[in-house]
Amino acid sequence: MTFAQLLAALEDSADNTVVIPDDWAQGRAGYGGLVVALIYDAMRRMAGAERPVRSLAITFVGPAQPGEPLQIESQILRQGKAVSQMLGMAKQNGEVACIVQGSFGAGRNSQVDVAAAPAPAAKAPDDCQQMPYIKDVTPEFLKHFDIRLAFGGMPFSNSQAREHGGWMRFKTDEGELHEAHLLGLVDVWPPAVLPLLKQRAPASSLTWTIEFVQPVPALGNTDWLLYKADIEHARDGYGHTAAMIWREDGALIAISRQTIAVFG
Numbered sequence: 621m622t623f624a625q626l627l628a629a630l631e632d633s634a635d636n637t638v639v640i641p642d643d644w645a646q647g648r649a650g651y652g653g654l655v656v657a658l659i660y661d662a663m664r665r666m667a668g669a670e671r672p673v674r675s676l677a678i679t680f681v682g683p684a685q686p687g688e689p690l691q692i693e694s695q696i697l698r699q700g701k702a703v704s705q706m707l708g709m710a711k712q713n714g715e716v717a718c719i720v721q722g723s724f725g726a727g728r729n730s731q732v733d734v735a736a737a738p739a740p741a742a743k744a745p746d747d748c749q750q751m752p753y754i755k756d757v758t759p760e761f762l763k764h765f766d767i768r769l770a771f772g773g774m775p776f777s778n779s780q781a782r783e784h785g786g787w788m789r790f791k792t793d794e795g796e797l798h799e800a801h802l803l804g805l806v807d808v809w810p811p812a813v814l815p816l817l818k819q820r821a822p823a824s825s826l827t828w829t830i831e832f833v834q835p836v837p838a839l840g841n842t843d844w845l846l847y848k849a850d851i852e853h854a855r856d857g858y859g860h861t862a863a864m865i866w867r868e869d870g871a872l873i874a875i876s877r878q879t880i881a882v883f884g
Contacts, residue, residue, distance in 0.1 A: 649683030651761035653807025736872035779815035813859035821884020
């Protein structure tokens with residue numbers, strides 16, 4: 621199933637459940653970006669189109685197993701004149717796998733208007749090294765994406781760079797893209813600390829916050845997006861990274877932060 625088909629399967633579900641297929645696995649868990657996108661999409665429908673998402677704060681509590689029903693819940697915590705504070709979560713076998721707190725807000729008039737800093741210079745996607753899907757080596761979900769490395773090194777390459785990222789897009793036609801698809805794309809990148817390692821070691825996101833620039837610029841389903849993450853600090857098995865995401869023409873789309881647990 622494509623990313624869009626999985627989102628549609630949840631929307632069509634009578635009991636708000638969906639099963640993540642094995643080809644969307646990330647080790648023993650379902651792909652985190654997909655899990656978050658499913659939760660977000662349920663929150664979005666409840667918030668309404670007049671209040672687009674401004675920010676999401678995500679905590680990965682435990683693995684969501686592929687092949688088993690995943691229950692998606694959402695609720696409005698408070699609804700003000702312009703902003704709705706919401707809570708969403710994914711549960712499996714009665715246990716919480718992921719929690720998402722979201723702020724959805726309508727626009728308002730303001731004297732403050734500050735343009736985003738320009739996107740960094742990067743080689744064209746065709747001139748960048750592709751991050752390939754290799755069965756039993758890379759995560760299964762990677763087969764659904766086209767990823768080109770423009771900043772930093774490959775995972776486990778003993779790189780000394782503090783930056784990591786490049787170009788990204790879906791391999792299949794996902795139809796009209798919106799924020800749920802962006803969640804799936806942004807999380808496809810391996811943690812920015814992994815290239816610093818000399819040998820393979822596991823790592824996982826503990827928390828993830830992402831802010832969307834509204835209105836989100838129009839995105840074509842085969843357009844390239846540019847992702848660049850910087851390591852701000854890493855020690856004692858935890859890394860802290862900040863990232864930005866741009867459209868190919870340099871328009872800023874989202875701002876992301878992660879706290880990463882690394883076991884190596």
